[in-house]
Amino acid sequence: LQNGRGGKLSAVLNRKIQAPPPVWLMRQAGRYLPEYRAARAKAGSFWKLCMDPEAAAEVTLQPVDRFELDAAILFSDILLVPFALGKEVTFEDGSGPRLERTVSADELTRDSADWERKLSPAYRALELLAGRLAPSRDLIGFAGGPWTLASYMAEGQGSNDQRAAKLWGYRDPDGFARLLQRIADCAAYHLCGQIRAGASVVQIFDSWAGGLTERAFRDWVIAPTKRIVDRVRENCGSVRIIGFPRGATLAGYDLYALETGVDAVSVDTAVPMGWAVQNLGGRVVLQGNLDPVLLVAGGSAMREAIDRLVASLECMPFIANLGHGVLPETPVEHVAEFVARVRRAR
Amino acid sequence: LQNGRGGKLSAVLNRKIQAPPPVWLMRQAGRYLPEYRAARAKAGSFWKLCMDPEAAAEVTLQPVDRFELDAAILFSDILLVPFALGKEVTFEDGSGPRLERTVSADELTRDSADWERKLSPAYRALELLAGRLAPSRDLIGFAGGPWTLASYMAEGQGSNDQRAAKLWGYRDPDGFARLLQRIADCAAYHLCGQIRAGASVVQIFDSWAGGLTERAFRDWVIAPTKRIVDRVRENCGSVRIIGFPRGATLAGYDLYALETGVDAVSVDTAVPMGWAVQNLGGRVVLQGNLDPVLLVAGGSAMREAIDRLVASLECMPFIANLGHGVLPETPVEHVAEFVARVRRAR
Numbered sequence: 220l221q222n223g224r225g226g227k228l229s230a231v232l233n234r235k236i237q238a239p240p241p242v243w244l245m246r247q248a249g250r251y252l253p254e255y256r257a258a259r260a261k262a263g264s265f266w267k268l269c270m271d272p273e274a275a276a277e278v279t280l281q282p283v284d285r286f287e288l289d290a291a292i293l294f295s296d297i298l299l300v301p302f303a304l305g306k307e308v309t310f311e312d313g314s315g316p317r318l319e320r321t322v323s324a325d326e327l328t329r330d331s332a333d334w335e336r337k338l339s340p341a342y343r344a345l346e347l348l349a350g351r352l353a354p355s356r357d358l359i360g361f362a363g364g365p366w367t368l369a370s371y372m373a374e375g376q377g378s379n380d381q382r383a384a385k386l387w388g389y390r391d392p393d394g395f396a397r398l399l400q401r402i403a404d405c406a407a408y409h410l411c412g413q414i415r416a417g418a419s420v421v422q423i424f425d426s427w428a429g430g431l432t433e434r435a436f437r438d439w440v441i442a443p444t445k446r447i448v449d450r451v452r453e454n455c456g457s458v459r460i461i462g463f464p465r466g467a468t469l470a471g472y473d474l475y476a477l478e479t480g481v482d483a484v485s486v487d488t489a490v491p492m493g494w495a496v497q498n499l500g501g502r503v504v505l506q507g508n509l510d511p512v513l514l515v516a517g518g519s520a521m522r523e524a525i526d527r528l529v530a531s532l533e534c535m536p537f538i539a540n541l542g543h544g545v546l547p548e549t550p551v552e553h554v555a556e557f558v559a560r561v562r563r564a565r
Numbered sequence: 566l567q568n569g570r571g572g573k574l575s576a577v578l579n580r581k582i583q584a585p586p587p588v589w590l591m592r593q594a595g596r597y598l599p600e601y602r603a604a605r606a607k608a609g610s611f612w613k614l615c616m617d618p619e620a621a622a623e624v625t626l627q628p629v630d631r632f633e634l635d636a637a638i639l640f641s642d643i644l645l646v647p648f649a650l651g652k653e654v655t656f657e658d659g660s661g662p663r664l665e666r667t668v669s670a671d672e673l674t675r676d677s678a679d680w681e682r683k684l685s686p687a688y689r690a691l692e693l694l695a696g697r698l699a700p701s702r703d704l705i706g707f708a709g710g711p712w713t714l715a716s717y718m719a720e721g722q723g724s725n726d727q728r729a730a731k732l733w734g735y736r737d738p739d740g741f742a743r744l745l746q747r748i749a750d751c752a753a754y755h756l757c758g759q760i761r762a763g764a765s766v767v768q769i770f771d772s773w774a775g776g777l778t779e780r781a782f783r784d785w786v787i788a789p790t791k792r793i794v795d796r797v798r799e800n801c802g803s804v805r806i807i808g809f810p811r812g813a814t815l816a817g818y819d820l821y822a823l824e825t826g827v828d829a830v831s832v833d834t835a836v837p838m839g840w841a842v843q844n845l846g847g848r849v850v851l852q853g854n855l856d857p858v859l860l861v862a863g864g865s866a867m868r869e870a871i872d873r874l875v876a877s878l879e880c881m882p883f884i885a886n887l888g889h890g891v892l893p894e895t896p897v898e899h900v901a902e903f904v905a906r907v908r909r910a911r
Binding site for chain 1: 725726731732735736776777778779782812815816817833834837856858859864867870892
């Protein structure tokens with residue numbers, strides 16, 4: 220048991236098949252929930268909500284209380300790591316986050332006392348959650364994947380094609396590798412900090428792992444992810460780690476499952492689950508992958524997709540989830556139906 | 566010979582291996598070229614440039630003249646088909662194209678005399694090009710893939726996740742299938758029109774084929790693409806057709822090569838060419854897939870990637886190209902180096 224927690228999620232991550240499977244949703248605390256919108260309005264901004272331990276803990280528990288999910292995931296943001304590395308981050312309504320651009324790994328602070336100070340609101344929130352969440356539910360901590368974070372940091376904002384980061388990597392492979400290493404070290408520190416504060420499972424979100432060449436995927440996704448996993452195992456023991464290389468090719472997913480050392484892989488909506496079962500399922504636990512747009516649509520299309528998903532994984536250790544985060548326009552009752560339908564399955 | 570043209574591109578599409586391979590670039594006529602920027606400024610807008618046969622023909626030839634490429638591709642836009650189907654299209658600088666939203670297939674005109682009138686500027690441009698382009702170079706016509714066009718039409722603009730089209734497809738599968746069929750019929754009409762006007766090869770650009778579930782990919786990409794291919798073959802003979810399901814999973818590419826009937830598949834940057842050679846190369850001609858960002862970066866990273874690409878395909882019928890369109894910030898001299906390096910290879 221990690222931190223005294225032993226939910227269905229932990230069990231399945233130890234490769235014990237659970238029927239029905241555990242269920243949680245990426246971005247389960249978010250704008251589709253009226254109680255979230257109220258807390259967000261009270262906090263004044265998304266970033267303040269992340270940085271206020273009491274408010275973050277409250278928001279983290281909202282979907283767990285409402286839907287009786289098998290796990291809570293800390294309400295926070297992947298940009299905490301760039302923030303800890305010394306970069307200003309700003310969130311303005313209506314546009315995505317912005318941060319000071321990074322042009323050299325040497326700009327980034329390596330002082331872990333600095334990291335600790337900047338990341339501590341997340342740890343305080345987890346400590347509160349550790350006392351409030353039933354021990355039969357898992358508590359998930361997370362960090363962004365180094366490639367996704369490097370993309371934000373090179374561009375200074377989100378980007379459809381990660382052009383700035385790719386250019387850096389192509390023109391200055393050694394300098395870019397150093398950037399990824401620095402990010403990976405801080406991300407590993409952050410995951411360990413979250414485990415110490417009470418997380419029983421952690422997930423690495425590499426949301427922009429698509430569109431990379433085979434070689435770039437190896438160098439910019441696989442290598443720094445393996446570095447995180449190795450450091451976490453070295454420093455924090457045998458915690459279970461889920462990886463999410465969203466948009467990777469099937470060959471990329473295969474490599475990710477084989478080489479990074481993660482215990483579970485969260486697969487995106489485009490990955491055929493039959494393929495994943497056959498090619499990844501013997502090696503890693505599978506998580507995913509209902510299309511978040513199906514959760515908006517509801518109706519028979521959603522119900523049939525849920526049934527197919529659960530049926531295709533009934534003889535595997537499996538975590539029912541989406542292929543990406545819950546969308547803001549998702550009707551709350553569709554989420555309730557998703558959870559109930561997963562649980563009704565054998 | 567289609568339309569009396571018999572370039573290296575046609576030869577390779579007839580599965581005759583060419584060494585060095587033919588080379589052209591997606592979006593080869595574009596903002597990275599000073600002569601294009603001058604023509605664009607003179608025309609006053611992107612759409613006017615598309616709709617002025619003389620100007621479109623001039624811009625089409627610019628990169629062919631400058632780099633001695635093996636093929637010209639008509640300067641035009643995939644939104645000509647929604648325009649022919651009765652939708653207003655507007656291009657404003659600094660933002661993407663917008664068009665009147667479509668909410669039912671019944672809104673779309675089925676009158677092919679209307680289609681002909683609205684599409685005729687493209688045919689006039691091709692007629693001009695047929696007289697000006699050396700018969701040893703191929704002339705490529707194109708249309709957007711039905712799924713990509715449906716995404717624009719449902720959303721009224723470009724979209725990162727094609728949410729509006731997916732919602733339509735999930736909630737009203739029959740109505741959405743009718744939409745895709747109408748689009749496919751007009752796209753097939755447009756491809757045939759371009760062939761009659763002088764095109765020797767055509768390409769279907771399904772730029773947003775990523776992120777779809779296995780089932781949605783079958784219904785929304787494979788089925789309507791097959792419909793286009795079947796209609797073109799039925800009405801316009803044995804013209805060679807290239808398909809580009811950008812962002813499809815490897816399983817999706819496999820299905821696309823197997824089931825749509827295209828002669829060649831253009832693969833995006835993320836597809837490992839070794840995989841494509843082994844899994845698709847026996848069935849379709851391969852085109853691609855240098856990362857357009859590498860063409861911006863230049864230097865040894867670009868050169869090595871070109872060498873690896875050409876070497877991995879030397880025993881296959883192959884068309885050297887990018888994995889997506891040329892980016893506006895691409896240095897002209899990198900394009901020249903790309904073409905020269907492909908040709909220097911055995």
